[in-house]
Amino acid sequence: MNPLAKFGRNDRCWCGTSKKYKDCHGGLRAGSVPGEPIGQEDDESWIWLSPTQRVARSGMHVPDGVPFTMPTGRPEARPVEVPPDIQALLAAPTPATTLPLSVLGKHRFDLYDHTERDRDALAESVAGIAVAVMDALTALSHLPEPRPTVLWNDEVDPGRLVGQTLLFADHVCVPDRVFAALVSGRDDDTVREAISEQRQLRPLIEAGLVVPVPKALGVAAQATAVNNLTERDLRRRDLTNWVRTQLLVEGPTAREAMFITALDDHERWPHMWMYSRHIQVQTGPDGETILTSRLFGTYDPTHDYGPWREQNLDKAVGAYLRRANERLVTGEVFTAGYLTTSPFQARLLARKGTLPDQPAHAAVWADIPILPAADPATLARAAAEEEAVEDLRHKVRSAMRGARDLGTRADALTGLGQDLAHAGRQLERTIRTERRWNAIAPAIGGIATIALGAAGGPAAITAGALGAATALTPYFATRANRRRNAAYLFYLASRR
Numbered sequence: 400m401n402p403l404a405k406f407g408r409n410d411r412c413w414c415g416t417s418k419k420y421k422d423c424h425g426g427l428r429a430g431s432v433p434g435e436p437i438g439q440e441d442d443e444s445w446i447w448l449s450p451t452q453r454v455a456r457s458g459m460h461v462p463d464g465v466p467f468t469m470p471t472g473r474p475e476a477r478p479v480e481v482p483p484d485i486q487a488l489l490a491a492p493t494p495a496t497t498l499p500l501s502v503l504g505k506h507r508f509d510l511y512d513h514t515e516r517d518r519d520a521l522a523e524s525v526a527g528i529a530v531a532v533m534d535a536l537t538a539l540s541h542l543p544e545p546r547p548t549v550l551w552n553d554e555v556d557p558g559r560l561v562g563q564t565l566l567f568a569d570h571v572c573v574p575d576r577v578f579a580a581l582v583s584g585r586d587d588d589t590v591r592e593a594i595s596e597q598r599q600l601r602p603l604i605e606a607g608l609v610v611p612v613p614k615a616l617g618v619a620a621q622a623t624a625v626n627n628l629t630e631r632d633l634r635r636r637d638l639t640n641w642v643r644t645q646l647l648v649e650g651p652t653a654r655e656a657m658f659i660t661a662l663d664d665h666e667r668w669p670h671m672w673m674y675s676r677h678i679q680v681q682t683g684p685d686g687e688t689i690l691t692s693r694l695f696g697t698y699d700p701t702h703d704y705g706p707w708r709e710q711n712l713d714k715a716v717g718a719y720l721r722r723a724n725e726r727l728v729t730g731e732v733f734t735a736g737y738l739t740t741s742p743f744q745a746r747l748l749a750r751k752g753t754l755p756d757q758p759a760h761a762a763v764w765a766d767i768p769i770l771p772a773a774d775p776a777t778l779a780r781a782a783a784e785e786e787a788v789e790d791l792r793h794k795v796r797s798a799m800r801g802a803r804d805l806g807t808r809a810d811a812l813t814g815l816g817q818d819l820a821h822a823g824r825q826l827e828r829t830i831r832t833e834r835r836w837n838a839i840a841p842a843i844g845g846i847a848t849i850a851l852g853a854a855g856g857p858a859a860i861t862a863g864a865l866g867a868a869t870a871l872t873p874y875f876a877t878r879a880n881r882r883r884n885a886a887y888l889f890y891l892a893s894r895r
């Protein structure tokens with residue numbers, strides 16, 4: 400089913416079950432009632448804040464320099480602030496020579512080998528790579544058509560994502576967690592962990608398929624754009640009201656914390672925004688204003704938490720809108736299409752784009768995962784060697800170009816479904832017949848089934864500019880009962 404389609408609470412859920420939305424994804428309720436006892440023992444490393452949420456003691460600190468803001472009584476978002484380190488990097492001159500992403504990938508691990516033990520040297524190396532990667536991606540966007548397809552995503556495990564987009568993307572940009580850990584001054588263990596995470600993806604990074612990008616640098620490069628877009632979104636009552644209807648709230652908990660997440664994302668991403676700073680405004684005996692700030696106080700059943708709850712909802716609405724804009728704009732900086740796997744996020748972006756002055760968005764709903772369980776080395780090899788992959792990428796490139804052109808190229812996109820099915824069959828044949836693939840196959844759980852699933856059945860992918868969505872209804876309908884195949888929502892969005 401198409402999660403972007405309009406559906407009411409009594410319609411069948413977008414996920415394809417036979418249940419109504421309100422009884423399925425839209426029916427999730429908060430994990431606890433206000434003030435409910437926590438019922439779990441704290442220990443040295445964790446503190447329970449609600450029956451379902453705990454926080455690491457080491458994570459309980461307020462960052463320096465966080466400005467104190469008064470609630471405004473309407474949805475709000477903190478503007479993006481660019482730290483001085485990032486500002487300095489942004490001003491760094493572009494490298495004299497543009498290096499290919501694969502060369503930068505190899506270079507990255509050489510640098511880790513040589514500088515891992517020396518934090519300053521490491522920081523300098525990683526900053527240098529970050530600037531060079533931005534330069535390389537910019538260079539890609541200046542290539543003549545057909546240009547490589549570059550996707551950007553910060554939600555999903557990169558190895559798995561490449562397995563599922565192998566046929567779609569030439570490059571998949573993911574956040575560079577080493578850069579992030581160094582910039583935010585995290586401890587050496589965190590930095591080392593981030594490096595070892597990247598080492599696991601080494602074949603993909605060295606092939607230039609996975610491209611770790613400095614997310615903070617991307618946001619900072621267009622901080623004003625993010626702030627302006629967010630301000631504009633916050634003025635749209637239709638948008639802010641809709642986001643509010645999509646929120647799932649837990650709390651106030653026994654420790655005066657509140658957790659908020661988007662309803663449809665709760666199952667797949669059990670992360671929630673946490674709110675705790677609780678500001679009470681009172682008037683003193685001489686008419687002066689008294690502000691009381693509470694952090695993790697004990698739940699007080701006689702206190703009216705209503706206004707605080709509203710403030711937190713306002714902040715959550717702002718946080719979701721700002722995050723969506725950060726993701727969009729970051730993609731733009733890295734010359735990549737932003738890809739989301741979250742139905743909530745995709746719907747939010749679709750709604751953002753309904754004003755006449757908003758840009759064209761293209762949605763591609765795909766349910767043919769290719770080698771999602773393969774290890775990084777296998778994926779890198781398949782991408783480099785398989786003719787089927789290259790052939791298909793070629794088709795995807797032209798179809799995606801069409802998708803950006805609102806409403807006019809829906810035919811080309813629906814044709815992509817057949818092409819993908821065909822190429823999927825080709826890849827499956829290779830896997831079955833070639834000796835080297837036979838050798839690999841037993842080691843990769845479920846590869847044949849997944850490839851078969853990809854090849855079988857009707858056109859497995861349809862796509863359309865949102866303006867032409869009604870023309871695609873029959874295609875979506877044929878897939879309604881096929882949701883067991885991992886579904887992927889590509890939401891490619893751009894700002895013009």
Ligand SMILES: [Zn+2]
Pocket residue numbers: 412413414415416423424425
């Ligand atoms: Zn559902």
